[in-house]
Amino acid sequence: MDLAVRENVQRASRWDKGVKVGEGTFANVYKGTEKSTGRKIAIKKIKVGEMKDGLDMTALREVKFLQELHHPNIIALLDVFSVKQNINLVLEFLDTDLEAVIRDKALIFQNADIKSWVAMSLRGLEYIHRNGVLHRPNNLLIAANGELKIADFGLAREFGDAGSKMTCQVITRWYRPPELLFGSRFYSTAVDIWSMGTIIVELILRVPFLSGETDIDQLKKTFHAMGTPTEQDWPGHTKLPDYHEIGSYPKNPWWNMVSSIGKEGQDLIREMLRYDPSSRISAIKGKPALANSGSGAIKRKAESPQAGRNVARKLVFA
Amino acid sequence: MALADNVQPEAGPSTSTSSGLTPGPSPYHESSQFRHWRYSPASIKSIREDLNAKSVEIVARNTELEKEAQISLGHSYTDPPPPTAYLTVSDELILLRFYCSQISKICRHGFGLPDIVETTAISYLKRFYLKNSVMEWHPKNIMPTCLFLACKTTNYPVLMDQFISKFSKLSPDDIIDTEFLVAQSLGFEFWVRSAEKALRGWSLDFQNQPNPPIDTIQRSLSEALKYLSQSLMTDLEFIYTPSQISLACFHLSNPTLVEEFLRHRYTNFKSKLTSTPNDAESGEGDQEDQQELPYGMTQVRLLDILRDIEGIIKTDGAIDIDMKKVKEIDKRLKNCTNPEKIPGTALYVKRKREKETSEAANTAAKTAKATAAAMDRESVFGSVLSIPSSKNSPRKPLSPRVTMNGVPVSAGVTRPGGAEVDLEDDGMGVRDENGLVIGGKGLQDVGLPLSKN
Numbered sequence: 100m101d102l103a104v105r106e107n108v109q110r111a112s113r114w115d116k117g118v119k120v121g122e123g124t125f126a127n128v129y130k131g132t133e134k135s136t137g138r139k140i141a142i143k144k145i146k147v148g149e150m151k152d153g154l155d156m157t158a159l160r161e162v163k164f165l166q167e168l169h170h171p172n173i174i175a176l177l178d179v180f181s182v183k184q185n186i187n188l189v190l191e192f193l194d195t196d197l198e199a200v201i202r203d204k205a206l207i208f209q210n211a212d213i214k215s216w217v218a219m220s221l222r223g224l225e226y227i228h229r230n231g232v233l234h235r236p237n238n239l240l241i242a243a244n245g246e247l248k249i250a251d252f253g254l255a256r257e258f259g260d261a262g263s264k265m266t267c268q269v270i271t272r273w274y275r276p277p278e279l280l281f282g283s284r285f286y287s288t289a290v291d292i293w294s295m296g297t298i299i300v301e302l303i304l305r306v307p308f309l310s311g312e313t314d315i316d317q318l319k320k321t322f323h324a325m326g327t328p329t330e331q332d333w334p335g336h337t338k339l340p341d342y343h344e345i346g347s348y349p350k351n352p353w354w355n356m357v358s359s360i361g362k363e364g365q366d367l368i369r370e371m372l373r374y375d376p377s378s379r380i381s382a383i384k385g386k387p388a389l390a391n392s393g394s395g396a397i398k399r400k401a402e403s404p405q406a407g408r409n410v411a412r413k414l415v416f417a
Numbered sequence: 418m419a420l421a422d423n424v425q426p427e428a429g430p431s432t433s434t435s436s437g438l439t440p441g442p443s444p445y446h447e448s449s450q451f452r453h454w455r456y457s458p459a460s461i462k463s464i465r466e467d468l469n470a471k472s473v474e475i476v477a478r479n480t481e482l483e484k485e486a487q488i489s490l491g492h493s494y495t496d497p498p499p500p501t502a503y504l505t506v507s508d509e510l511i512l513l514r515f516y517c518s519q520i521s522k523i524c525r526h527g528f529g530l531p532d533i534v535e536t537t538a539i540s541y542l543k544r545f546y547l548k549n550s551v552m553e554w555h556p557k558n559i560m561p562t563c564l565f566l567a568c569k570t571t572n573y574p575v576l577m578d579q580f581i582s583k584f585s586k587l588s589p590d591d592i593i594d595t596e597f598l599v600a601q602s603l604g605f606e607f608w609v610r611s612a613e614k615a616l617r618g619w620s621l622d623f624q625n626q627p628n629p630p631i632d633t634i635q636r637s638l639s640e641a642l643k644y645l646s647q648s649l650m651t652d653l654e655f656i657y658t659p660s661q662i663s664l665a666c667f668h669l670s671n672p673t674l675v676e677e678f679l680r681h682r683y684t685n686f687k688s689k690l691t692s693t694p695n696d697a698e699s700g701e702g703d704q705e706d707q708q709e710l711p712y713g714m715t716q717v718r719l720l721d722i723l724r725d726i727e728g729i730i731k732t733d734g735a736i737d738i739d740m741k742k743v744k745e746i747d748k749r750l751k752n753c754t755n756p757e758k759i760p761g762t763a764l765y766v767k768r769k770r771e772k773e774t775s776e777a778a779n780t781a782a783k784t785a786k787a788t789a790a791a792m793d794r795e796s797v798f799g800s801v802l803s804i805p806s807s808k809n810s811p812r813k814p815l816s817p818r819v820t821m822n823g824v825p826v827s828a829g830v831t832r833p834g835g836a837e838v839d840l841e842d843d844g845m846g847v848r849d850e851n852g853l854v855i856g857g858k859g860l861q862d863v864g865l866p867l868s869k870n
Binding site for chain 2: 102104152154156162163167169179181231257263
């Protein structure tokens with residue numbers, strides 16, 4: 100037997116596939132166990148069978164990045180093996196995701212929960228960025244103990260070299276930053292920060308913050324909420340490829356609608372949602388901004404995954 | 418990965434015992450390349466010798482089996498070649514090197530693909546042959562697969578039809594059939610840290626000194642890139658770090674530039690040390706100072722490493738490919754390829770039939786088991802429920818979430834010249850009450866033209 104095949108058989112034998120818990124056109128998910136320890140794991144079986152262009156690129160990207168990224172706030176890829184022509188990703192098992200938490204109106208969560216999630220997501224994001232990767236879509240999973248994990252690297256990529264174009268048609272529209280909506284093909288980690296910022300607002304409001312129906316509508320909603328940017332707010336934005344005038348909406352203190360999170364939280368959100376990507380806060384600055392903010396309680400809560408635990412538990416055991 | 422166990426976690430060549438660098442000081446040390454694809458020159462040599470010996474054995478055995486199979490089919494059969502005809506490790510390497518150089522040619526002149534694709538594909542090919550022997554899998558088939566895969570993993574996908582048109586003797590199936598094997602041999606580790614990025618990093622670092630010689634840096638860069646191409650033909654990437662290899666390339670193109678810069682760096686470092694001797698922080702001991710050394714080692718050590726790398730580039734990287742020799746080896750290879758892997762041989766047909774039979778048996782066993790289980794359940798609990806047993810939650814907590822719950826947007830489809838492929842248009846909070854995806858429907862792939870503009 101070939102060496103590679105032998106290694107694969109060894110790897111595959113470590114895991115018990117268990118039962119199917121989700122099905123999609125691109126992958127099936129099984130809730131299984133590690134044979135030696137009985138630990139719960141998830142197996143994402145990517146269907147690659149009859150693709151004309153061979154192994155699916157999204158799957159390849161997901162594997163590529165998860166193989167390199169190891170952090171408490173990033174979903175852990177425990178193993179990769181194949182059965183026939185399918186790639187199986189063995190991932191740590193997580194009970195729910197942030198979307199479900201936001202959507203479940205029966206769940207009440209407190210500022211401490213939100214702050215803890217924000218801290219964890221920024222920690223994960225900072226690590227991803229430090230490793231030269233742009234995440235782009237956002238899928239945040241939550242473990243039974245309240246730990247938050249960034250998942251879903253199917254659209255991630257390395258930073259482009261200066262001068263190499265990237266697509267602007269990424270990230271779900273509601274979380275897409277204005278520079279991408281204006282067609283910028285050279286962008287940075289700031290796109291992930293904007294997305295995270297809009298998610299934080301959504302966590303507080305419990306409804307999507309900027310829910311555009313088209314790309315134009317997305318810009319309109321954004322400017323309606325936060326005011327049309329001026330050349331001073333965002334130098335050079337009128338030169339972006341798909342720039343068009345959207346109408347001039349007045350500036351208003353939109354951050355009042357998230358006042359329940361407190362001053363530090365508001366400030367962080369405002370920094371994350373700056374129009375000018377180059378002055379938008381970075382994950383590495385956002386992280387301590389939150390942890391070191393004036394209130395000791397915030398710091399304590401934010402540092403500890405305990406804070407989110409109650410909500411997660413309610414959700415899991417509901 | 419079993420083979421990686423003997424890799425030493427050190428940033429220099431693995432023969433060195435000094436320095437306390439542990440995985441973690443930089444993102445590079447966490448990379449799969451550092452963790453699983455670094456070897457000492459001695460371990461590479463022994464891996465290759467083992468692979469070679471093993472495949473000679475397999476080929477010899479299978480050639481016998483092929484003979485029997487042919488005879489049992491009533492065909493006449495000529496005797497297998499004498500053992501001297503088998504490829505040696507160095508024969509295998511010559512062939513491998515030739516196909517590595519082919520990747521460069523195809524990338525630069527065939528497709529006009531960027532360097533990152535070229536270096537990644539070459540690394541894939543070299544890594545593949547640390548797990549497989551040339552006698553088992555001919556590089557003429559594996560090389561295009563490595564390239565095809567590298568295009569996808571580096572975000573420059575080429576459509577199969579377009580890709581295959583550059584290879585007159587290949588069909589799409591040749592690629593698809595071996596793509597999985599290649600991915601598997603790579604341990605599904607696709608991110609190759611190329612020395613090219615490090616090279617550009619150095620060119621920026623060099624500017625970070627008083628009166629930086631901008632013009633000299635610019636001129637040396639293009640020459641250093643040439644040496645870098647040569648380094649791709651060697652084993653350097655398995656032994657040294659990308660930054661060490663690329664610095665050596667700069668050193669080859671302009672020794673003064675590099676030495677001046679290093680002198681500046683190390684002098685700076687020393688003066689910083691002596692200027693703050695009473696500082697509480699630095700008073701903690703020599704150990705900390707050691708770790709803070711520029712590039713994790715002394716200047717003497719670094720220059721030693723550069724010299725070693727340069728030696729290898731000159732001896733292994735710069736030599737011209739002897740086409741006569743390549744052809745001779747390839748001719749010999751025809752007689753000593755594992756017959757199991759050649760479509761059309763009696764043994765290939767036999768193995769295929771065996772595999773199909775066993776797969777059919779497996780499927781049958783599975784079905785039988787499932788039926789039995791279903792019967793079991795029925796007898797104990799009555800009829801099997803077809804609805805999921807979860808009580809009142811309309812939404813199953815999925816982990817990890819399948820990204821395909823909504824409308825699939827052409828997943829897995831690469832468009833002409835496209836550099837990006839859409840994933841399912843799903844994400845945070847885009848589903849409305851009815852479960853319809855309502856966000857981001859306008860996701861469209863614009864992609865990147867492959868041409869230079």
